[in-house]
Each structure stands twice: as structure tokens, then as C-alpha cells.
Amino acid sequence: MDHKVFLIVDGHPTHKAKIVRQFVNDHSDAIELFYLPPYAPELNPDEFAWAHVKSKVGKAVTQTGEAMRDAAFRALAQLQKRPDIVSSFFRAPTCRYACI
Numbered sequence: 001m002d003h004k005v006f007l008i009v010d011g012h013p014t015h016k017a018k019i020v021r022q023f024v025n026d027h028s029d030a031i032e033l034f035y036l037p038p039y040a041p042e043l044n045p046d047e048f049a050w051a052h053v054k055s056k057v058g059k060a061v062t063q064t065g066e067a068m069r070d071a072a073f074r075a076l077a078q079l080q081k082r083p084d085i086v087s088s089f090f091r092a093p094t095c096r097y098a099c100i
Contacts, residue, residue, distance in 0.1 A: 005031045008098055010046070011038050045098060048089035052079060 009015040015033070024033055041047040056075035062068040079085060090098050 004029070006034060007031060008034045008036065010036045010044050042092075042094040043097075045089040045092070045095045048092060048095070049079065049086065052085065052089075 014020065015035070024031055036043050053072060053075040056078070057068065057071045060068070060071035062071055089095060
């Protein structure tokens, strides 16, 4: 790899798991983790993505859990095809730190 990856993560336990810490330590020349502060969803572009999906699912008319799941998958698939919307999450004033 010709450049180091700087990865910004939230405080989810998987990001702090022993196996993750060991991997990052073993590859410290290639990757570095930066942790968002706790209880700061406004700093996490992922939260904007989930809010977008929730708004789509909330407008869907569903009668069953399966229909709700299908609506969520549709919303995620649509979002995946809209990089303009995804990139807008990073342009939010509280997330501009993540822009290069």
C-alpha cells in the first residue's frame, strides 16, 4: 500500500474488540483508527444514512415485519445507487472533518 488509511469509527464494541485492536497494531504502518466521541451521532455520517433510510421506511405502507424488512432493503439499495446523496452526508457541517 502506498498510503496510510485513516479510519474514523464510532464507539461500537466491535471497533474496540481485541481482534480489531490486534489487527490495527499489526498494521499500524497502513491503518490508524480515530474514535468519535461517545453520544455524538451528529458527527457520524452513518447516522445520516440511517436517518435517510428510516424516513423512507417510515413512509412505506407495511403490514408485516417481512414487508418492513423489504422496504428497508429497497431504501438501502436506492441509497447505494445515489452517491450524490451519500456524499451529502459528509458535507453536513458537523461531518466536514471527514472530507478530504
